[in-house]
Amino acid sequence: MNYKEKPFYLDDVDIAWVENTLENMSLEEMIGQLFCPIGYSTDPEYLNMLLHFHIGGLFFRDGVAEEMQSTFTYAQEHTKIPLLIPSNLEAGGDGAATNGTAYGKQMACAAANDPVYAYRLGKIACSEGSALGINWAFAPVVDIDRNYHNPITNVRTYGDDPEKVYAYAREYLRAADECNMAVSIKHFPGDGVDAFLKGLSGDGVDERDQHLLTSVNSLSMEEWDKSYGSIYQRLIDDGAKTVMAGHIAMPAYQEHFNPQLKGKIVPASLSRELLVNLLRDKLGFNGLVITDATPMVGFTAAGKRSETVPMAIENGCDMILFNKDLKEDYQFMLDGYKNGLLSRERLLDANRRILALKASLRLHEKKIKRQLVPGKEALKNLRTTEHIQWAKELADQSVTLVKDIAENLPISAKKTPRILLEILGHFPSNERVVGKVKEELEKRNFQVFLYEKEDFEKGVDNVTAFKDKYDMVIYIGNVENASNQTTNRLNWYTFWGQGNNVPWFAEEVPVIFISVANPYHLLDVPMIKTYINCYSNNDYVLEAVIAKIAGESRFKGVSPVDPFCGRIELSY
Numbered sequence: 001m002n003y004k005e006k007p008f009y010l011d012d013v014d015i016a017w018v019e020n021t022l023e024n025m026s027l028e029e030m031i032g033q034l035f036c037p038i039g040y041s042t043d044p045e046y047l048n049m050l051l052h053f054h055i056g057g058l059f060f061r062d063g064v065a066e067e068m069q070s071t072f073t074y075a076q077e078h079t080k081i082p083l084l085i086p087s088n089l090e091a092g093g094d095g096a097a098t099n100g101t102a103y104g105k106q107m108a109c110a111a112a113n114d115p116v117y118a119y120r121l122g123k124i125a126c127s128e129g130s131a132l133g134i135n136w137a138f139a140p141v142v143d144i145d146r147n148y149h150n151p152i153t154n155v156r157t158y159g160d161d162p163e164k165v166y167a168y169a170r171e172y173l174r175a176a177d178e179c180n181m182a183v184s185i186k187h188f189p190g191d192g193v194d195a196f197l198k199g200l201s202g203d204g205v206d207e208r209d210q211h212l213l214t215s216v217n218s219l220s221m222e223e224w225d226k227s228y229g230s231i232y233q234r235l236i237d238d239g240a241k242t243v244m245a246g247h248i249a250m251p252a253y254q255e256h257f258n259p260q261l262k263g264k265i266v267p268a269s270l271s272r273e274l275l276v277n278l279l280r281d282k283l284g285f286n287g288l289v290i291t292d293a294t295p296m297v298g299f300t301a302a303g304k305r306s307e308t309v310p311m312a313i314e315n316g317c318d319m320i321l322f323n324k325d326l327k328e329d330y331q332f333m334l335d336g337y338k339n340g341l342l343s344r345e346r347l348l349d350a351n352r353r354i355l356a357l358k359a360s361l362r363l364h365e366k367k368i369k370r371q372l373v374p375g376k377e378a379l380k381n382l383r384t385t386e387h388i389q390w391a392k393e394l395a396d397q398s399v400t401l402v403k404d405i406a407e408n409l410p411i412s413a414k415k416t417p418r419i420l421l422e423i424l425g426h427f428p429s430n431e432r433v434v435g436k437v438k439e440e441l442e443k444r445n446f447q448v449f450l451y452e453k454e455d456f457e458k459g460v461d462n463v464t465a466f467k468d469k470y471d472m473v474i475y476i477g478n479v480e481n482a483s484n485q486t487t488n489r490l491n492w493y494t495f496w497g498q499g500n501n502v503p504w505f506a507e508e509v510p511v512i513f514i515s516v517a518n519p520y521h522l523l524d525v526p527m528i529k530t531y532i533n534c535y536s537n538n539d540y541v542l543e544a545v546i547a548k549i550a551g552e553s554r555f556k557g558v559s560p561v562d563p564f565c566g567r568i569e570l571s572y
Contacts, residue, residue, distance in 0.1 A: 007241040014359040042071040057084035065097035072133035076372040082363035086136035093128025101387040102538035107155040110560035112397035118168035122175030133373030140172040143191040148520040149207030151488035159560025187246030190228035210247040210298035217250040245269040247298025275316025293322040310336025318350040395544035400557030406529035408510040410551025413445040416471035422451040425478035440546035477515035490524040
């Protein structure tokens with residue numbers, strides 16, 4: 001590696017710190033630097049247990065800002081080498097802190113149809129994350145969403161156009177750099193692909209989740225070069241400091257570099273062909289490679305963990321994200337080094353890249369000055385007036401009217417005063433989402449009835465009874481992206497095909513479907529003639545969409561994907 005070239009750009013003093021630090025590290029310390037575990041408790045005793053293993057980074061899911069800041073302060077003060085503190089900063093400051101700004105998903109930025117919204121996403125997410133002591137964004141997602149079946153990519157992406165994905169990701173990088181935040185472009189070599197959908201060759205659909213298995217990017221080398229390859233190449237040239245290797249195989253390039261792999265499925269996180277031959281040699285990436293979370297089955301089922309943990313480093317990754325068990329994984333890595341699965345050359349190279357990343361973020365200097373985590377005054381940067389205004393503007397610009405063939409819009413309490421409101425999906429956010437929509441409708445003098453499941457004793461409505469009770473039905477599709485699920489489709493509560501959850505009444509009363517978490521729900525509700533995509537479910541979006549269906553604001557969003565899923569009948 002070259003310290004002085006992109007993405008690290010270290011000077012002689014920085015390089016001296018890296019080399020001197022490395023020279024004075026024990027084998028155990030070098031092994032520990034390879035790990036970035038997830039923290040499950042902020043208790044000092046628990047943190048001390050993690051730090052005992054000389055870890056190189058520490059990840060926490062979003063928590064209360066004050067507690068997270070205090071936790072990171074404790075961890076940084078009790079470690080010899082400063083820690084990388086990453087966070088999933090994909091949608092705003094709320095990725096780091098529960099009281100951070102909920103800006104909007106990446107696809108909302110794309111629907112707003114101006115790269116400035118991607119820049120603002122990066123600015124909000126990274127500035128608010130920095131206020132807590134976070135220095136590494138696991139973002140932006142640069143997957144191309146060409147597969148409406150995929151339950152993972154979806155609204156986390158900038159859509160189906162590689163040029164738009166690159167342009168918007170570049171703006172996120174620019175904002176992150178201004179905040180002295182490293183980014184990790186993900187998920188290499190690329191998720192979300194459906195070769196059939198865009199008329200590409202290859203074996204087509206892989207809608208599967210790497211949390212549950214190793215998925216496959218089936219594009220040819222030529223197709224990959226024109227799409228994902230072009231994105232990664234340009235973002236690397238733009239200075240992206242880290243890449244996250246997904247548990248995603250890519251047979252075309254793997255077999256090209258190693259014909260013996262024909263017929264074998266090897267995740268990128270364990271593939272020398274993808275990480276060294278493709279990413280390092282062909283694309284010229286000089287930065288740090290981290291695995292996606294290694295408890296995911298896409299990694300764990302790829303081999304014996306005692307072998308795959310050290311092999312991930314040997315084959316081109318520099319850090320291991322999350323553990324089945326840190327103590328056990330640490331021992332697997334140490335044993336792998338001692339028995340030759342992990343070479344000294346790769347152990348040193350990985351540590352150099354880890355330390356170089358830390359030096360490029362000035363962590364070595366901040367450690368001396370006790371400035372690794374800002375003071376409590378920095379928390380005033382969360383949910384600033386400007387950030388909230390930006391979030392409201394994004395909501396206004398992104399909400400997309402897909403179709404209104406029935407001409408149900410605008411709605412008014414004079415025309416349809418009684419609304420049956422139904423929320424689809426089973427997520428913790430349901431109560432907040434349905435409560436906010438109900439509140440916004442009632443502000444406009446609608447009488448709102450929340451759907452209740454039918455049973456034998458209550459019976460079901462016939463057509464006459466239904467129309468006597470309701471003048472309109474509004475569905476809220478709140479099926480969020482979530483790990484460990486095989487589909488992002490709608491599921492219904494049906495009473496032997498009856499009941500008011502399923503839209504049997506689509507020709508009896510006006511029906512509106514508002515999706516706040518998945519742009520492809522029209523696939524399951526083709527009978528509903530008024531359909532809206534929102535891409536995010538924060539309160540700013542919910543306020544905006546109700547204002548728009550009430551005719552108080554026009555729809556401005558431009559769909560970044562095909563909401564008709566390639567099916568002509570969905571447009572009718």
